[in-house]
Amino acid sequence: MxxxxxxxxxxxxxxxxxxxxxxxxxxxxxxxxxxxxxxxxxxxxxxxxxxxxxxxxxxxxxxxxxxxxxxxxxxxxxxxxxxxxxxxxxxxxxxxxxxxxxxxxxxxxxxxxxxxxxxxxxxxxxxxxxxxxxxxxxxxxxxxxxxxxxxxxxxxxxxxxxxxxxxxxxxxxxxxxxxxxxxSRSFGVALSACSTPAKGGPTFDLPPGELELGVGIHGEPGRERRAMMTSREIADYAVHVVLEDLPPDNPVLVLVNGMGATPQLELYGFAAEVHRVLGERRIAVARTLVGNYVTSLDMAGASVTLCQVDEELLRLWDAPVRTAGLRWGC
Amino acid sequence: MxxxxxxxxxxxxxxxxxxxxxxxxxxxxxxxxxxxxxxxxxxxxxxxxxxxxxxxxxxxxxxxxxxxxxxxxxxxxxxxxxxxxxxxxxxxxxxxxxxxxxxxxxxxxxxxxxxxxxxxxxxxxxxxxxxxxxxxxxxxxxxxxxxxxxxxxxxxxxxxxxxxxxxxxxxxxxxxxxxxxxxSRSFGVALSACSTPAKGGPTFDLPPGELELGVGIHGEPGRERRAMMTSREIADYAVHVVLEDLPPDNPVLVLVNGMGATPQLELYGFAAEVHRVLGERRIAVARTLVGNYVTSLDMAGASVTLCQVDEELLRLWDAPVRTAGLRWGC
Incomplete structure (x- = not known):
């Protein structure tokens, strides 16, 4: 590698x-x-x-x-x-x-x-x-x-x-x-393993044609492996798991997070599917963030995080921030 | 893929x-x-x-x-x-x-x-x-x-x-x-080919252990292929090509750009090497931006762009911007 x-x-x-x-x-x-x-x-x-x-x-x-x-x-x-x-x-x-x-x-x-x-x-x-x-x-x-x-x-x-x-x-x-x-609740999927510099190659084995549902950010095993699914099917699965755990009382912040090697073109397509599922469940989306934020080196895949917000939390989310990775308002 | x-x-x-x-x-x-x-x-x-x-x-x-x-x-x-x-x-x-x-x-x-x-x-x-x-x-x-x-x-x-x-x-x-x-001048390198959805696999062939020096953002051929180089060697090569073409009269804006699949950890290490070369050439850096901005789907690799700026151009660079991909000051 x-x-x-x-x-x-x-x-x-x-x-x-x-x-x-x-x-x-x-x-x-x-x-x-x-x-x-x-x-x-x-x-x-x-x-x-x-x-x-x-x-x-x-x-x-x-x-x-x-x-x-x-x-x-x-x-x-x-x-x-x-x-x-x-x-x-x-x-x-x-x-x-x-x-x-x-x-x-x-x-x-x-x-x-x-x-x-x-x-x-x-x-x-x-x-x-x-x-x-x-x-x-x-x-x-x-x-x-x-x-x-x-x-x-x-x-x-x-x-x-x-x-x-x-x-x-x-x-x-x-x-x-x-x-x-x-x-907040999250669910991630891996389409490929990540490679650490120390190992110089993939840290786990993910066969061609399969994905890991529920992967951790170090490539830890998730819930199951399946034959490759569409973006639509992955969004249905991931959002379902998250919502099962998080009773939807309030609007949510949505993070559609890339694991590192998934093109932004694909992430936005996936974000469309995540929004579709949330719409079907009648869950209001307050804000969405799409990009590589909590990554796993060069892993291909994505995760969804939902965070229910009341007025105070939304106000604090919108407040100015000035960092290398996240910046607005200043 | x-x-x-x-x-x-x-x-x-x-x-x-x-x-x-x-x-x-x-x-x-x-x-x-x-x-x-x-x-x-x-x-x-x-x-x-x-x-x-x-x-x-x-x-x-x-x-x-x-x-x-x-x-x-x-x-x-x-x-x-x-x-x-x-x-x-x-x-x-x-x-x-x-x-x-x-x-x-x-x-x-x-x-x-x-x-x-x-x-x-x-x-x-x-x-x-x-x-x-x-x-x-x-x-x-x-x-x-x-x-x-x-x-x-x-x-x-x-x-x-x-x-x-x-x-x-x-x-x-x-x-x-x-x-x-x-x-402005740029120079990019590819460590892996990108895969288009239509093709479903790599659009060109880059053998293990080699990199493409001077690759285009669609995977077009560059100047030469070589056996894999270190981040330090790649920065020396890339900045040398850029500076040969751009006589350094003024401070520069630096873009250290990821091609899509290169981890941010690696991009910042590469940015350190780019800054080292610029320091050796006594070229002042006004601002640096590091990240995936002008990508090639899931290609691994990076490019360097330098843009010489006078006071007016630097003021315009620093002015507020509010887009999905670049945001500051508002």
Whole structure:
């Protein structure tokens, strides 16, 4: 598998050098692997810190900036960052109002963020945590006890980030983050496996003519494999799973997310089918985002995330954001 | 080759239905294949219309909106739109101040936009045209007499779009568009071939372990094939070709563009190498954009576009833009 890299060992550091070069509004500590908004700590503001294995970009580093994360800690590809990175990030962004850790539910991330929270509190930083576990496909998968954290991470980071930017206190930002996670569900499909630089080839085997329904963002197995389906059939299946789990009381934010290698032309066609199913179910769509946001390196496929929103959450979603990966209003 | 589609025949229409569903700020005529900003015609504003074969998204439909294009006409995959689409688009957006056609230099596009300009003028619409031909790799390639139009299209559409939004007259918007094209050069590489829905598999043959240096955005042949190179070597080669053609007098805008299937992690590592080469050549970088902007379906690879900017062009680049594919400041 050909890759646009130097050597596998330097992939994360090289990308961080690129972030540093391209985004003067960020402070990138390449050696210690921490990405921080340059104006941090922002006075009187709760700070948001997230992180996880690399390979899901723009998540999380591409979501650092005004109105979203204050810092992100990238681990090696598909590998949790270490507590030292998280503590360093928390110390860099804490204004005294406390820090919220946004943690995707993978065993390594959970353990490391737990340890980091203790260490940061030892240093006098008030820490709260929110666990993102939105994947409706499976419980208890490879790397995970309970549901996996996937596309809803974007909704949690954006909406809680806006709440923090408005000056809300830590308990309130935490409560909003928790609410967004509880109101979100995702379902993903893989048409091809992803290849990690370390392995140099596909990390799992997906035969020609088959797709994986319910795949995780590291290629973890989903619910079942089937013979290749149409965009229409995939949308019916995915939205059905999500809605079974999420009783539709309110309008929804929709994320139609590319896994990395699926052309935007196909993503928009898929988005049309997702909207069709939601229309048939009489579910109102408040906003839709289409693109590669929570990726799995070069995997072909897509995921759907729905997040039910009331007026407050929608207002926070629409609030200005200025990051490398998501930007509007400023 | 598995694709997230219904049938090959409906790929473009399906994507347009998706654009319509996801972007209420656009008017999408699915049947006639025209995407228009909803507030068009904007009073007293020169209008910009572009278009080309589908498969390069977000180009062009994703660049319709305030501060960029007023309308776009998508053709079939890798096939020029027809004059009727262009005339329809021009009529929908002309405020009486005239229309600028932004045309990538491919024989089919050039002929069809020429015919559309005549037809539109017969209807009393004043039309100017700018040809984008920035690809430094080759002259006279498959589909093209002269240089191909690639990444600079984004710079032309953004900067001329901002000029139009400021209220400049047609001759001035046209002159700025022409200047941006003249000050821009691109070079792309392919690590894998792209697959069109109609063909259902790769459109050209690129052996394992080789890359195509100077590839076009439809997979057209470039300068040479070589054994796979590192990100560092590719950046040295690509930037060298671009700079040979573009004497570096001013700071540059840099586009590090993904061809569609290259992970963002790799693109940022490549961006670091591009910045390193520019630093060695003592060329100042004004702004950098990294991502999938001018794509070739699911091709793996990347291109570099440099655009020299004076104060006016940089101000227009920084001006607010609100499209599906590029958005800031509003």
């Amino acid at each position: 050909k890759m646009l890299i130097n050597v596998a060992e330097s992939v994360v550091s090289d990308a961080l050098r690129g972030m540093a070069a391209c985004h003067p509004e960020l402070t990138v500590d390449v050696e210690n692997r921490v990405i921080v908004r340059r104006d941090a700590p922002v006075a009187d503001k709760v700070a948001l810190v997230s992180g996880g294995g690399s390979g899901h970009e723009p998540l999380h580093g591409g979501f650092v900036g005004r109105g979203m994360l204050d810092a992100a800690c990238p681990g090696e590809v598909f590998t949790s960052p270490v507590p030292d990175q998280m503590v360093r990030a928390a110390a860099a962004v804490d204004s005294g109002k406390g820090v919220l850790f946004v943690v995707k539910n993978y065993t390594g991330d959970v353990l490391n963020f737990d340890m980091a929270a203790e260490l940061a509190e030892d240093e006098g930083i008030q820490v709260a945590k929110v666990l993102v576990n939105d994947d409706a496909a499976v419980t208890d998968s490879l790397y995970t006890a309970g549901r996996r954290g996937t596309g809803a991470t974007l909704f949690v980071e954006k909406i809680a980030g806006a709440a923090a930017e408005e000056g809300m206190p830590l308990e309130r930002v935490e409560a909003i983050a928790r609410r967004v996670n509880e109101l | 598995k694709m997230l589609i219904n049938v090959a025949e409906s790929v473009v229409s399906d994507a347009l239905r998706g654009m319509a569903a996801c972007h209420p700020e656009l008017t999408v005529d699915v049947e006639n294949r025209v995407i228009v900003r909803r507030d068009a015609p904007v009073a007293d504003k020169v209008a910009l219309v572009s278009g080309g074969g589908s498969g390069h998204e977000p180009l062009h439909g994703g660049f319709v909106g305030r501060g960029m294009l007023d309308a776009a006409c998508p053709g079939e995959v890798f096939t020029s739109p027809v004059p009727d689409q262009m005339v329809r688009a021009a009529a929908a957006v002309d405020s009486g101040k005239g229309v600028l056609f932004v045309v990538k230099n491919y024989t089919g596009d050039v002929l069809n936009f020429d015919m559309a300009a005549e037809l539109a003028e017969d209807e009393g619409i004043q039309v100017a045209k700018v040809l984008v031909n920035d690809d430094a790799a080759v002259t006279d390639s498959l589909y093209t007499a002269g240089r191909r139009g690639t990444g600079a299209t984004l710079f032309v559409e953004k900067i001329a779009g901002a000029a139009a939004e400021e209220g400049m007259p047609l001759e001035r918007v046209e002159a700025i568009a022409r200047r941006v094209n003249e000050l």
